[in-house]
Each structure stands twice: as C-alpha cells, then as structure tokens.
Amino acid sequence: MTSASRLSAAVAGTSGVEPPSVGGAVVFALRRDLRVALRSRAELGVELLFYVIVVSLFPLAASPSRAVLSTLGPGVLWTSALLASLLALPRLFAADFADGTLEQMALARGPLAAYASGKMLAHWLTTGLPVAVLAPLLGAQYALDGVALALLAASLLIGTPILSLLGAIGAALTLGTRGGGSLLALLVLPLYAPVLIFGAGAVDAARAGLSAAPQLSLLAAGLLLAVVAVPFAVAAAVRIALD
Amino acid sequence: MTSFFEMGGYAWYVWMAYGAVAAAVVAETFALRRRGRRALATARMVREAGGDADMHAIDSGGAR
C-alpha cells in the first residue's frame, strides 16, 4: 500500500488497516516529510548555504579582529541559526495544506499532534541538525576555541529542536494567510528569544571559562517541555487553519 | 510657575514623557470615536445597498 492510500484508509477506517498508533503516526509523517525533503536536496543545500553566507557577512560589517569576533561569535552563530530555521518554516505545512494531505491527517484516527510531531522532527533533521553540525566549522572563523566550539554544537543540538517546535506553531497559525514569511518571523522570533539567550549564553560562558551547565540544563528542560506541549498547540492551530 | 515647567532642569525628559502619554490618550480617544462612527456609517451603507453580499464595492477596508 502506498503511504497516501494508507493514510486515506486510516481516515476511512476501512477494515484491515489499523488506525495508526501515536508512534506510528509520528514515523509515518517523519518518513513522508524526509522523503519529500531529500527529493529536493538543492533546497536543503540552499538553506545551509544561507546560514554560511549570513555567518560570513558579519565580520565584514564589524571587524576582522580576533577580539571582536570572538565576542560576537556566539551571538552571530546563534542568531543566524534562528534565521535559517525561519527559512524552512513556511513550507512545513504549506505543501500538505495545498494538496489536502493535512486535512486527511486531521481527520485520520491517528492523533494530529503525532503527525505534527513527525513533521517537526523532519524539519529539525533537515534544518537544525545540519546547522548544529556545520556551526563549529564556521565557529573557527570567529576565533572560538575547542571548548567553546563543542558547547556551540551542544547548545545548538539541544536548542534547534526547540526552534523547530516553536516555529511550527507560527507556521500552522499563518497557513494560507497574507504576509507570508515576514508575518511568521514576527510571530515566532519573540518566542525564540529565551532559546537564543541561553544558547548563546552557554557558548559565552565557555569563552569566559565558566561552566555552561546551567544554560544547557535550562535548554534541555525547555526542550522537554516543548516536546510534550507544543504538538498539541500545533494541532490546534492546524485545525483552526483547516476549518 | 516657571519652575514647574522647568522641572529642575529636566524639562525635556519629563515633558517628553508626559507629553507622549497625553498625545497618545488624545489620539486614541479620537481614533476610537472615529472608528465607532465609521462602523455605524458603513453598517448604514451596507443596509441601504441591500446587505453584505453586495458589500465588496463599498467595503471600507474592513477596519478591525
């Protein structure tokens, strides 16, 4: 059975097809979105390239001096990660909204929050995770030492999933509205502020030779809270958009 | 009297702050009054034009 027809069957509740469990729904949405994303690898590459370019632009605007750069570095690398996360958000739900799949997910007997979680996970895997991997390499441009780079990677690994989760709320709320990406950014960026503060703060702590444990634990706690709570908010927002 | 306006040398700061609030209150009051009148006037126009179905041409931009 193709995935689309499996979904339709789940909606219809036809015999022989079990309604997806929570885990099943997550995996279903995850695999579907990953397959779509990997088909357009160029688009993913462009988003990463955006991250690289933005990060490389800041020194041109400021100064190539090592002192300035190492002070700016954590903030720049983190803020650019925020912007890169924003780039991919509009298309998180847009395609499925347009072709009716999203409506099927809402009607299906698997929980919509689970489908949404799968999609958000796919978004992170294709946007946040590559940024977290790439950032330490770019961090070398900013005269950050090994410890700081390691903490940069760690803070991004914990923080970028939160960005995907919170961003999905904005993406769902702005489905099919005017204003597009800018409206989405306006809604989402204030919510991103605490993640930015603690994420960049962790790297700053490393630079100052202090422990980054408080920041990382707060980020981790935020991630746990978001993983549990946000999918339901996203599901509610999607249902509102579908009505 | 002049000492009141001079505010011990801090006149600029104090009056910019208080003045902004006064201006905002006045502006909001007038804006709200105008919005209320406009809403009633548009409702009247809609009625006379025969209902919301014909509304597109005379929609005043749908002030929210």
Added chain:
Amino acid sequence: MIVNWFRYASPVSFYPLAGRLARGFGALAAVFAAIGLWIGLVAAPTDATQGDAYRIIFIHVPTAWMAMIVYVAMAFWSAVALGLNARLSAMMAQALAPTGALMAALALWSGAFWGRPTWGTYWAWDARMTSTLILLFLYLGVIALRQAIDEPRRADRACAVLALVGVVNVPIIYFSVRWWNTLHQGSSISLTAAPKMAMIMLAGLLVMTAAAWCYCIAASLTRVRAIIVERERGSGWVASLIGIGTSP
C-alpha cells in the same frame, strides 16, 4: 435579585452595557489622572538623587504594569473564546490588543526618557525594558495575525492560540532576560532601583495606576463596541441601532 450574567454574553445585550461602562470608567480615569498628576507633578517632593526627572516614574510604572495586565486579560478572554467558542470574548481579546500595545510602547518611551538623565543612556538593556520590548512584539504579532486572516472566526481562534502561547512564554522570556541581564551587569544600571518611596510618592503611583487601569478598560470597551458593530452589521439589531443614530 440575581443578575443573569450570561445575558451579556451576546454582543447585542453587551453593546449598551459596554457603552455605559466605558463612559463610567472614562470618567473615573479622568478623576484619578487629575489627582495622580497633581501628586506626581506638584505635591510630591523633588527627589534628592534624581531631581525632578524621577517624576517620570508616575508614567513609566503604571504603563508598564498595564502592558502586562492587559496581556493577561487578553489571554484570559482568548481562553474563554476558545473554550466556550464565545464570539464576544474573542471580540474583547481583539479590542484589548491595541490598548496593550500602546501601554507597552508608552512604557518603553517613558523608560527611555527616564533612563537618559538618570543613568546617562536612553536605552539600557535592562531586564524589564527588554522584556517590555518583547511584550510589545508579542502584541504586534497578535494584531498583525488578525489583519492577515480574512475570515473573522478563524482570525479569532488563531489570535487566541497565539495569545495563549504568548502568555505562557512571557514569564519564561522575563526570566531568561533577567538572567541574561544580571550576567552582563557591567554597569550598575538597575531600573528597579527607583528612588526610596516616600508615602506620597507611593500614593501617586497607586493613583496613576488606577487611572491607567480605568483608561484601558474604557478604551477597550469603546473599541469592542466598534468591533461589535463592524462584525455584526448584517444583523437586525444593528439596523435598529442605526435607526436610532448614535449609541444609546
């Protein structure tokens, strides 16, 4: 005699009540403001350290508090609108947003003009000012989302979700900004270090806060009346309203 409050849950019945309440609270606001301004600008003594510049506190603190309170009120009515699918509650939330945004903007403006003479800079990245700035962005987001969605009921629900997500985040944002600020406390700027309060200064603050609170209620009730007419104009009772001409 028990008033059936649910009678006022319909826009039709609420409209005239809102008008009476708006006028009442507006009058109260004017009285409180007159007293508060007299205390703040005339009666309260000049501060020893900050001079007369400290008088901005009678603007800054009330507006900052109202920015927060109005957001919580907006979130409350949003929750009611979502939970009970109540149109009027959603309209109330819609009406509160611009007033709250204005309060936040005035708090930032007055804070800047207080900061310059007192701490030497118009903008100090202290915790409360930064949090108020983000609060302003949250308000603008709700307003922008409302403008972007054409269908009113969908806009109601979307803005309600956004307001609730925001209200959960406000304490988190405040906590994180405060943490960030204490960490980078290079200067000794602390906008929480207001001048030691003589009783009369405290009285002035309370009166001005009452004035701001009454003003916000009056402004949002007036706005909700306009919203009711805008959104209910197809209904028969608006027709009779127009027949009468202006508000009852």
